Amino acid sequence: MKNVFKLTLFSLLLMQSCSEKPWLSGTIAFETEADWKPTVYLVQPEKFDDVVQSFVGKVLDSAQVSQNGHFEFKNLPEYKKPVLLELVVQKNGEKYPNRLVNENPQTDNYFPLIYQPGTQMVIESDVAYFQSTFSILEPSSENEALLRLRDxxxxxxxxxxxxxxxxxxxxxxxxxxxxxxxxxxxxxxxxxxxxxxxxxxxxxxxxxxxxxxxxxxxxxxxxxxxxxxxxxxxxxxxxxxxxxxxxxxLPILVGDLIPEIQLPIRGGETASLQTLLKGQKLMVLDVWASWCAPCRVENRNVLVPLWEKYHADDFQIVAYGLESSEKAWNNAIQKDGAYRWSHASHLRGDQNPFMDALRLSTIPANFLLDGNGTVLAKNLHGEDLVGFVDEYMSK
Incomplete structure (x- = not known):
């Protein structure tokens, strides 16, 4: 009985000793970095949109960093499945422990890591280059993938x-x-x-x-x-x-059909996009504005030469302008030589049915369409656009 008692007591002491081991610990080098708090925070992004996003992650715990840079988390997270957490450091004066900086991966102040129940992790990092110097001793396959992603x-x-x-x-x-x-x-x-x-x-x-x-x-x-x-x-x-x-x-995807859209054409007509597509081998549906500098450069240096080269071979351009001033719109069309092709606009700026139909908010944008209205490619500009048109028209 004594031997059994001793064995049981030894087992309990061993279990207690194991349970007191930190599940997450490590060393953070501060050196002369007095600008940083000697604290490391554990943050949980609870939703997909919360991942690597500031101010929205749930603060679970914090640990003090000793003078030699060591820290420990002993309170085990209550998760039964692997979970993504974020280890975060903050500068002095920062009020929010869950502020994540996404400015430069060399110096960003956090690292995402995956906790697996029943495992222990040991990490090392430099506080001033927290994300880029972050390492995990004998990482799991998931954490090894995160380290590869970081690199x-x-x-x-x-x-x-x-x-x-x-x-x-x-x-x-x-x-x-x-x-x-x-x-x-x-x-x-x-x-x-x-x-x-x-x-x-x-x-x-x-x-x-x-x-x-x-x-x-x-x-x-x-x-x-x-x-x-x-x-x-x-x-x-x-x-x-x-x-x-x-x-x-999402905006209309490559491979999808462009939706039926009624376009208010410059000069007072209304035409459907499908009508304008009939008989065409390739169409560039260009979304631009007279106030958009790169759009204007594209008009002069790319679209005009393409029109001159391929229009006789069933190449078409239809441009939609995010305009509120008809005068500025017409002046830009004339000055750029873009009068060669059809132009449309609701003259309601960027709040208009056309942008809603294509689910767009950013210009310059374009869709390259075949004669059936299938989107062959999107948002090609400069040499990329010229190369695509040259290749397609040569078929």
Missing amino acids: LRLMAYEKYLEGQKDVRGADEDLLEREKNEYNFKKELIDFADSTKELLPAMVALRWASPEGDYERMAELVYNQSEKWNALHPEHPWVKELATVADKQN
Whole structure:
């Protein structure tokens, strides 16, 4: 009996010792960084839209960072399934522990990590470069995926910055800046497309647009929704993504038919888009404005030459203007040489039935349509637009 008692007591002491071990601990290097609070916060994004978003995550706990940089979380989260959490540091004077900075992945003040019940995690980081230096000792496959995603984001951001150096910053260069930004975001969504890990994929989608604006990435996000809905249809974040990526909430997608739209043509007529499409091999439906500098450059340098080259071969351009001044609209059309093709506008600025029908809010925009009204491509500009038209018209 004594031996049994001793064994039982030893087991209880061992269990107690194990339970006192922190489930999350680590070291954060402060060095001479006196601007930072010696505190680390644990934040839970409860919804898909909350992921990597400031001020909305639920603050679960906090831990003090000792003088040697060590911290521990001992209160076990009460979750039965893997859950995404965010570890956050804040500068002195910051009132909100759940403020997440999404300005530069080198220095952003948080890192997303996945807690699995019954596991322990040990991390290291530098407070001033929290996200870029974050490491996890022997990470799970999910956390290893997050670390790979972080590294990809860092490299993509460096390419993005390098690309921005070649852009002068003037309004005319807006399209080049947009393309550069799109390429950065696409790399993150490509990661989500390649991984089998749901929660890291959700982080990738949110990192692609922390503000939740997927207008310029509509096809990519729609495909991601289809993928994850097939794999995890009951996950609440997948259901939220399905709502975001519903076709009724996105601009018309490549492969879809352009809707029947009645256009108020310059000069007083009204014509349906389908009527204007009849007999055409290819149409550029261009969405522009007289006050939009890159639109004006596109008119003169891209659309006029394309019209002159291919109009006799059933190439058509129809332009819709976000105009409120008929005089400014007409002046721009004449000055740019854009009078060659049809123009339409409700003369109601950006609040108009046309933008509502196509579910657009951003210009310049365009849709390349075949004779049936199928969207072949979208938002191609400059050399990309010329290349597409050249190739298609040569068939």
